[in-house]
Amino acid sequence: MTSSASNKDLALLILEQVENSSSSAKFWEKSLPIVQQFFKLESLVVLQSVPPEWKRVGHAGELPKDPPIQLAAEALDKFAPSRSGTWIALPLDQKQVILMNGSLSDDRLQGLQVMLASIHQIVEGQQQRARRIRRLEKILEITHAWGQSECMQSLLEAMAEAATELLAADRASIFLWDKANKMLVGRPALGIKADGELRIADNTGIVGQVVQTREPRRVGGGMDDNQIARKIDQETGYHTRTLLCVPLIGPQGQCMGAFEVLNKKEGLFTDEDEQGLIELAAHAAVALENTQQWQELLSKHQLLVEEAAEGLQLIGESAVIGAVRSTIRRIADTDLAILVLGENGTGKEIVARSIHYLSRRRDQPFIAVNCAALTETLLESELFGHEKGAFTDAHETRAGKFELATGGTLFLDEIGDMSLSGQAKMLRVLEDKTIVRVGGSQSIHTEVRILAATNQDLGKMVREKRFREDLFFRLNVVSLELPPLRERGEDVFLLSEHFLENFCRNMGRNKPQFSTAAKKKLLEHPWPGNIRELRNLMERLAYLTSGDRIEADDLAFINAGAGGDALHFDFNASLADATRDFQQKYIKQTIENAGGNMSKAAKRLNLHRSNLYRKIKQLEMGIGDEDDDEDS
Numbered sequence: 001m002t003s004s005a006s007n008k009d010l011a012l013l014i015l016e017q018v019e020n021s022s023s024s025a026k027f028w029e030k031s032l033p034i035v036q037q038f039f040k041l042e043s044l045v046v047l048q049s050v051p052p053e054w055k056r057v058g059h060a061g062e063l064p065k066d067p068p069i070q071l072a073a074e075a076l077d078k079f080a081p082s083r084s085g086t087w088i089a090l091p092l093d094q095k096q097v098i099l100m101n102g103s104l105s106d107d108r109l110q111g112l113q114v115m116l117a118s119i120h121q122i123v124e125g126q127q128q129r130a131r132r133i134r135r136l137e138k139i140l141e142i143t144h145a146w147g148q149s150e151c152m153q154s155l156l157e158a159m160a161e162a163a164t165e166l167l168a169a170d171r172a173s174i175f176l177w178d179k180a181n182k183m184l185v186g187r188p189a190l191g192i193k194a195d196g197e198l199r200i201a202d203n204t205g206i207v208g209q210v211v212q213t214r215e216p217r218r219v220g221g222g223m224d225d226n227q228i229a230r231k232i233d234q235e236t237g238y239h240t241r242t243l244l245c246v247p248l249i250g251p252q253g254q255c256m257g258a259f260e261v262l263n264k265k266e267g268l269f270t271d272e273d274e275q276g277l278i279e280l281a282a283h284a285a286v287a288l289e290n291t292q293q294w295q296e297l298l299s300k301h302q303l304l305v306e307e308a309a310e311g312l313q314l315i316g317e318s319a320v321i322g323a324v325r326s327t328i329r330r331i332a333d334t335d336l337a338i339l340v341l342g343e344n345g346t347g348k349e350i351v352a353r354s355i356h357y358l359s360r361r362r363d364q365p366f367i368a369v370n371c372a373a374l375t376e377t378l379l380e381s382e383l384f385g386h387e388k389g390a391f392t393d394a395h396e397t398r399a400g401k402f403e404l405a406t407g408g409t410l411f412l413d414e415i416g417d418m419s420l421s422g423q424a425k426m427l428r429v430l431e432d433k434t435i436v437r438v439g440g441s442q443s444i445h446t447e448v449r450i451l452a453a454t455n456q457d458l459g460k461m462v463r464e465k466r467f468r469e470d471l472f473f474r475l476n477v478v479s480l481e482l483p484p485l486r487e488r489g490e491d492v493f494l495l496s497e498h499f500l501e502n503f504c505r506n507m508g509r510n511k512p513q514f515s516t517a518a519k520k521k522l523l524e525h526p527w528p529g530n531i532r533e534l535r536n537l538m539e540r541l542a543y544l545t546s547g548d549r550i551e552a553d554d555l556a557f558i559n560a561g562a563g564g565d566a567l568h569f570d571f572n573a574s575l576a577d578a579t580r581d582f583q584q585k586y587i588k589q590t591i592e593n594a595g596g597n598m599s600k601a602a603k604r605l606n607l608h609r610s611n612l613y614r615k616i617k618q619l620e621m622g623i624g625d626e627d628d629d630e631d632s
């Protein structure tokens, strides 16, 4: 470099090094020799203050054994050049100082300071941006896996590990805020082996301050050291030297706790570390909230499964029901296809549900399809789903029952009513274990357990070629036959008590007792409608009787149910009309059962005799004119 070269030439030369340097150390390595040569200096050293030490960032010329550190400190303190003998100290920013050994006029020194400080600022800015990009890339890489985590403990551990790595710290903990109990729960907890959890009051130490103020805190290196809660250190057996703690702010702006890192491996936590931890904490809060919600959903789901399983009571002490129960227990946890046989209302669906809830599929869906209720075209789309536009009404793509039941159980009720072409499609799916949605072309794998039920004689249907033999064998690996209610003896009474108890509880009334005659009547009835008929009768008794006893006469309409018109409802009628119709029939039947004795009928209906007449008039029944009444 010629002596005529100006400060401007020097600046351009140094700026060139900014472009070509990948780090601040590289920049100084390249630019210090240029400065040294330009000013004919003996040596230069760039020092950075890292309390309580000084770190050498770069040098040119012969490295002095004993650089005048005191001079560097003085220059930094007053933020102006300082001289001592042939040494000059020039502050570059709040932390860095350049020490030069040589002769330099005050004028040239001032020009050099302005130039170096500006270029240093450019270098630092560039380096900061590069570090920020690297940090964000690292955070993205780290946090990618968090979104899929379903286990809180392993998520917290992964977060702590990521923070120690990102900030070159020794340890990290996440404190979740249990606001209701005013506690902070730290996990993973340092030195606490018992359950890996550290519980402290939410106003304790730096963590307490951070959650209360929602402001980050940095402590250590002599500054505010007394604020470190040594009580926690004593408890954990760990010595905290430096600490950085930021709040965990959830997606809705709520403070969920704090993220804390301890003991930076070298020096103190910096502004950039703080920024990095804030960014990491933002991702951590989202992942924690998702995992918390997921776990809440999971436990709610498990609670619902428990409730559903507990609510499924297969009532009955008869030998036949005992045998059904023991078969269910034996086959439930296999994946065998089971065909449940029995008349309508004998409990086929409740048996299928019991099998599902006793199997390892209990946490997965139980999906029931009534094959009789679906037309042939509907059946296919219902079972296998359809693609958008597959037919006129297919406005949306919809998954079929097979897909919805994946992992669980598919119950095909009234399988005997499935058309032959439906049976062929069903057989193909059972064999291939794949379905294709209507209007689609992609094969979708399904993994479901099939349970089927029918009230028809499938063997006879096979012989008459109305049911495919191959499908019959596939569905009928094990068959379970449910006897009609009339063959279950005393079970009728147990079921009656069970249903009546449930209905009365729902209504908030005490369960009435059956008289001996009423019980006899229940046991003698042929129950053509099976358990459903019995259940409906108990519902009506719960609503329509009011005393604490049920007499045989109260059961009058079970006979009517078998043949008469009392049980036939017009389901097109409004509720008001249906109620009126029911009341008319019920009163008429009660009067008949009482042999036309209006006082007896009124007593049975728990009405005053005159009120019964008023009711009859109001319902326009045209019977039992008060004057015609012969009883009393």
Ligand SMILES: Nc1ncnc2c1ncn2[C@@H]1O[C@H](COP(=O)(O)OP(=O)(O)OP(=O)(O)O)[C@@H](O)[C@H]1O
Pocket: 313, 314, 315, 316, 342, 343, 344, 345, 346, 347, 348, 349, 350, 351, 413, 455, 495, 531, 532, 535
């Ligand atoms: N053993 C039982 N214990 C308690 N409740 C039962 C029992 N069996 C059946 N039920 C109840 O009786 C009603 C009819 O039972 P379910 O629907 O299981 O019969 P189903 O044979 O599937 O009828 P369908 O053939 O009409 O489909 C349901 O309310 C069911 O909960």
